Amino acid sequence: MFNCSRILVVFDPYHKEQSAFQRACYLAEKTNASILLVSCIFDETYDMTNFLTTEQRVDMKAALLNGQSKAMQAYVSRCDAQVQTKAIWNKSLYRGIVDVATHEHCDLIVKSCKQHNKLAQKVFTPNDWHLLRVSPINVLMVKEHSWPENGNIVSAVSIDTNDSVHNLLSDRVCKVSCDLAKVIDANVHLANTFAGAPVHIAIEVPSFNAQAYNEDVQARHLEEINAIAKQHDLPSNHVHVSEGLPEDVIPKLCEQLDAELLVLGSVGRRGISAALLGNTAEHIIDKINCDTLVIKPNIQ
Structure with a gap:
């Protein structure tokens, strides 16, 4: 629950x-x-x-x-x-x-969640972003999008064999998404992205087949995400794996599905780098027109 x-x-x-x-x-x-x-x-x-x-x-x-x-x-x-x-x-x-x-x-x-001008996003850290970083509990950022029955929830999950913290957080994101979907009568879609082969590698290494490489990486990601979907009884057509940056791919998927809610995890980051670059979660939140539930580590 x-x-x-x-x-x-x-x-x-x-x-x-x-x-x-x-x-x-x-x-x-x-x-x-x-x-x-x-x-x-x-x-x-x-x-x-x-x-x-x-x-x-x-x-x-x-x-x-x-x-x-x-x-x-x-x-x-x-x-x-x-x-x-x-x-x-x-x-x-x-x-x-x-x-x-x-x-x-x-x-x-x-x-x-309010819209901020681009200059403020890149130079200053608004209260919204501070709250996402320092809050020890989950945060729901609300925009104007309605929550209709039988709507769509996009759950952003990542897979990284070398990062147990993010993997554990992704498990929580998926679990919370599915539990919440039962409460509000919604459908869960799993979203995952992967980095494709660098464009310049085809020039530097002519024998390298970038297309085959990308297809292989996507297939492996699909296998991993489909396994997660199966654990939560989600249909395979609710699994979306695309090449690109999360802040580019996920907002587009939310728009295509007319999602009412995006659920993602954020371990938070502080200091100068966070103020200048912003977290991936922050980049995504600013580009979407639906609510965002940010799941924190160690929160069920």
Whole structure:
């Protein structure tokens, strides 16, 4: 069964429609999970002004938090599930959310996913990407795509005999996808990519048959992915193995299938390289028009 007993939903105070909350309500109704609606706010003027006394600062902070609590209460009545609200004060949204999720023993974080301009993606690390990297629990990034019955879930799986961590994560991705599909009445498609022979190798080594090489690699990948599909009773026509980069192939497959959800694993990466290059998961999420469930290591 899809493990989802307590869902943390990130409340967006700058948008009237709360797509993350709506999605969480749908999941909660299917799984009998409880919902914790959390708003993380911070007002820089609270620290910048020198004209407020300590008591006035406390009152100002309490008033802002109270205002957020009232705003969230307006949405609670829209969901039949058990919903609690919590307004927190933290300069860092992703740190505040992760702290609450850990303390409240939540097993899923749901957050709406916004589009970012290309410059910001390459130079800065938005809260969305920070949350994906540091969250110890699964994260569902919500876009505007609906979840119709008998829809399609694309499960991105990888195979690498030299990387046990990613292989184990791929197993979890497939299991979670199949369990969730039973809950929401959806069909699972397994997606896998492989790197083809370099274009220049045909010039440097004329005797090398690039086409035969690619066909052989694809056949081996198909064999491995079909074995995984068989374990989960998935039909062979729901297995998709293509040459290319995951961030190019998987978004195209999601579009072709009109997928309602993409499930993928992410071990996360930090530091300068992550800020400049971004994870594969991040590249994929930005290119698709459906929700994305990011599975973390050691999460069932």
